[in-house]
Amino acid sequence: MQMELDGWRLRLIFSAAHVMIGHAKCGRLHGHDYAISVRLEGEPGPDGVIMDFGLIKDIVRGITEELDHKFLVGVNNENVSIKGDVVSVRSGESMYQIPIRDCATLEIEQTTAEEISKWFSKRLRDQLSRFENIESLSVKVEEGVGQGIWHSVDL
Numbered sequence: 001m002q003m004e005l006d007g008w009r010l011r012l013i014f015s016a017a018h019v020m021i022g023h024a025k026c027g028r029l030h031g032h033d034y035a036i037s038v039r040l041e042g043e044p045g046p047d048g049v050i051m052d053f054g055l056i057k058d059i060v061r062g063i064t065e066e067l068d069h070k071f072l073v074g075v076n077n078e079n080v081s082i083k084g085d086v087v088s089v090r091s092g093e094s095m096y097q098i099p100i101r102d103c104a105t106l107e108i109e110q111t112t113a114e115e116i117s118k119w120f121s122k123r124l125r126d127q128l129s130r131f132e133n134i135e136s137l138s139v140k141v142e143e144g145v146g147q148g149i150w151h152s153v154d155l
């Protein structure tokens, strides 16, 4: 069976700024409204459900809150450095310096929807691994309405 949460309709959303390091247009500071949709594959547990809707929504919202109104930074990129409380991001001719408290520092290279969906899937997997009836999960990161990336992981 499959359980699905629609990010826009359930307001599993966040707003954030980023740069696509090295890209001509998207390498400039800009932002998006993002929505997170989730699918869980599995069979109902002893309580008759794959997972409580309220619980999964709370878990997803908890992760989106880490990203909301932040500057998203992929710290695995060679153009990113952190010194003390300041994150520096070089993109083309531009150097952005942002207080680390205003950043979400992610263990990825680029803050594309592709890489954010992988990052989000892993975070969600860590929190769902205790649910033995769930076999796999998929996360969709939409960057604006109607365009997004699905990523799936097994539990």
Ligand SMILES: [Zn+2]
Pocket (backbone or CB within 6 Å): 018, 020, 026, 030, 031, 032
């Ligand atoms: Zn963008």
